[in-house]
Every structure is written in C-alpha cells, then in structure tokens.
Amino acid sequence: MSSIVNVSGLGKTYEGGFTALHSVDLEIREGEILALLGPNGAGKTTLISTICGLTNATSGSVTVGGFDIREDWRAARRLIGLVPQEINLEPFEKVGNTVRFSRGLFGLPRDEALIDRVLKSLSLDDKKDERIRHLSGGMKRRVLIAKALVHEPRVLFLDEPTAGVDVELRRDMWELVDQLRADGVTIILTTHYIEEAEAIADRIGVINKGELLLIEDKAALMARLGKKQMVIELAEPVDAIPAGLMDFDLTRSDDGRGLTYTYEAGGKRTGITRLLAAVQGAGLVLADVETKQSSLEEIFVGLVHEGAA
Amino acid sequence: MNWNGITAIWRFEMARFFRSIIQSMVSPVLSTSLYFVVFGAAIGSRIPQIEGVSYGAFIVPGLIILTVLQQSIQNAGFGIYFPKFIGTIFEVLSAPLSAVEIVIGYVGAAVAKAVLIGLVILITSFAFVDMQIAHPVFMLLFLVLTSVSFSLLGFILGIWAKSFEQLNLVPLLVVTPLIFLGGSFYSITMLPPFWQNLSLFNPVLYLVSGFRWSFFGAADVPVAISLIAVLVFAGACLSVIAWIFRSGYRLKP
16 A cells, blocks of 8 residues: 655654654555554644644654645645544534635635535534534534545544544444545544544554654554463462462462463464463363453553653 | 635635624724714814814714724734634644735735725715715725735734733724824824824824825825835735744744
C-alpha cells in the first residue's frame, strides 16, 4: 500500500517552552484506519493540528498526498478533513448552512445533492433546516463529521470522536468509520479508549509525552507484545509453590489452588510442556487449565509505564 | 484565489446580519434619527449656519461617519472574534484559504454591512433635512474607504481580544472619544487655536472633514490630505494584519 501522509522529524515546542512533539516520524497508508493511542496530553491533538495546518511546526516536515503542507499547502489541505475534539459549532446556524459553508471554504462550488447525500449517510437528512442548538450531542458530532466530509477529503482526522459519547453512539461511530473506509477514505483517529482502537483500527500507534513509542499492525502488536497467561487449577491446594516448579516464576493464588504462569504469546518456546511435566513430576493433580491473552489495555499500560520510567 | 472560499465567508457573515436585522439595521438607524431630532431639529434650530449650511444638514456627514466607523469596527471585530470564541475558527484556518482571502471575506462582509447602514442613514436624513450632495461619487468612495480601514482595525481588535469585554473596550475608550472629538458635530474652526491644533492628531477628523467636503464642498482640512490620511491608516492596519498571519499571533500556536 502506498502512503498518503508522511510525517518526518516533526517537532513542536510551544512558546512557553513546552515540547508537545519530539521528532515524530509517521507514515500513514492509503485506505487504512490508524488509531493513535495515548493518555491525555500525550501530543495526539498537537500532531493532528500540525498536519492540518492549525499549529506551526518547530521542526520537521509533513506531506499529504505528496504535497508539502508548507510549500503546497492549498493542495495538501484540500485532501484533509478534520473533525475536532470539541463540538465547535455555531448554535444559531442551520445544519444545511454550516455544511454549505464548510464546502465553500474549500473552494468548491455549491452542490446541494452532495450535501444531501452526506447528511443522509449520517442520518441527518431530516435535520438540514434545524438550528444546531436544537440537536442532541450525538447529532452535533455528526454535523461536525458532515462538515469535514463535504469537500470529499481523502484523509479524515477524527480527534477523539467518541470522547464523552454513550456506548450506543460509540458503536454507531465505529460503523460510520467502517463505512467511510469502504468509500476509500483514510482515517486517523485519536483515542484514549483502548477498546476503540482494538475494535476498529488496522494499525495502532502509541504516543506518550510527545513521542511515537511504536506503530504496528494491530494483530502483530497484540501478538508481539501480548503476554499470555496459563492458570492451572489444582485438585488439592498447596501451601507453597513446590521446589520443582521454582524455575517457572509462578504465582500462587490465595486459596492455594491456582498457579499462574506467564509467557510470551508469540514465543517459539512457551515452556508449557516443561511446566506441565514438572507439575506432574511434583505429584500434583490438575483440576483445570485455562489460558488468557492480555488485552491491548495491558499492553498499552505497560508501554506508557516503560516510557515514563 | 479561492473565490468560493471568500464568498462562503462573506455569505455566512451576511446571513448573520440579516438574521438579526432588527439589531443590525434598525437600532443604528433609530439612534441616528434621534440625533437628527434632538441636534438637528430641536437644538439645531437655535444654532446659526456653519459654513453656509444649516446645523441639521451640517451634522449629517458626521453622523454617518460616526455610525459607519462604529459598525465597521464592531462587525469586523465580532465577525472574527466570535468564531475564535466558540472554536469554529479552526475550519477557516485549516481550509485552503490564504490570509488575504480570509481578510477579504470577513472585512468585505463588515464593509458591506456598514456601508449599507450608512446609506440607509443617509436616506433617512433626507426626511429630516434639506440638502444636496455635491460630489456623490467621491462621497461613496470615501464611505467605502473609511469603512474598509476601520473594518481592518476591527479585525485586528477581534484577533487581539481575549474576551468580549476587551472586544468592546477599545471602541468604547478610544474610538468613541475620537469620533466625538473629531468634528462630527462641529467645525474645528469653532475651537480655540490650541484645541484646533490638537485635533489635527485625531485621524477621525480627516475622515469627517473629507466626507463633509463631498456633501457641501467645504472642509476643515484639504480633501487630498483626508484621502491620504485614510489610505495611510488602512495601510497601517494591513501591515499589522500581515504580521498577525505571518507570526500566527493569537491564531496559530
């Protein structure tokens, strides 16, 4: 897949001296859904704002569709749609008018049929003449998306699209993102909800303290960094971990019936066979065996923690 | 040039104006009419002619300039401050629009509104006083130039202001006194020499004087100087705006 957004060595230090981005390199592939994951204040919004031209970079460069955002800013910006984190809308404006305004800003002629189509795809077709202040929070967010889509961008940035949104709306949003991808739009979304990244992204980038800690295919990331656990349930409780099992770094549950073994999910030698043989050798009787895969959340917490250390 | 973008901003701003037509149009017209009634008819009838013009007619150009100045600053200031305040400015700043195009859109809308109000006041004034406009084309040119330069000032204030209070502060504390002391209601020849000379530092004097000349052919300062003063003022505002967009001042961190 070819790349559509290329960020190289991007750094941003604000006037007060705060460095929000430290030389970030990022390649976004055409047609993918990339989730940028990070705690609050990690630099996600600064990264997006800089690509979209809302913040001036201190160093580095960005190209969108091959156009440099400084040299060929007009061409670069035409390709970008941005849905901000805050619901920034004029309350007294009508939905249709604010969407029409957005299209005009991008230098495009009026196209009511297209506006109707975009509104319909967002289930807003009956709200075109409604004033924005009369809409619910979820609808307002969809109006923001309509505004960002009405110039038919090839890259859509969604900055925390589901922050403060209820579960049902979040699912609607995920469906919408899926549908957009089917239309060929590349989507970059920031989130601090891990389940969101896990549910919809193709690739996941983890940002913390202005640094892109990693960027990887979701499945590969989970396989590479995911720890698996095997919980062995014993028929009879033990008072301590038997001497023969000391090498396996097991943890014993409080009731003495459970022994937990942690191993790398992607590793070639998991040690399970040896462990089970050792369990048998120690004369223990198994009641049950269960394995668990660590979630993205645990991976993420581990990464952020490492970054902080 | 992104003309569709400029038109989008212009239309959006004009729609705001027509949505609140009572506040936008009726209130300045009403308050100006009250000036005519009080100063023109009631008090004006006891004031002798100034430069061969009845006092009621004499104050017409001053009143129009007064309103156009206030409206230009207010409309342009609010036009750019409001999107900044509610956050919708991000759309304009991330669109393929240059600084020049953004300024044409917002300032163009502010000028259109202010000039429209100025013309409505002019038409209203014919109901109160009997007068003729000596140089109508120059009058129109001057009206537009004045509105453009003060809309540029309003645009700067709108970007500078961090609150509605600040947005109103400069017009209230600086511009209104300048307008009242700029000869809107009198000829500076009526002042003692010291105050006459001090008035020459007031930029509004040149506007009022030039505009009055277009009506009655008489002015406090030569009309060419008035014209130069407006252009210098507009040029100064443009340089400030150019700097704002280059540096990102209060727009782009």
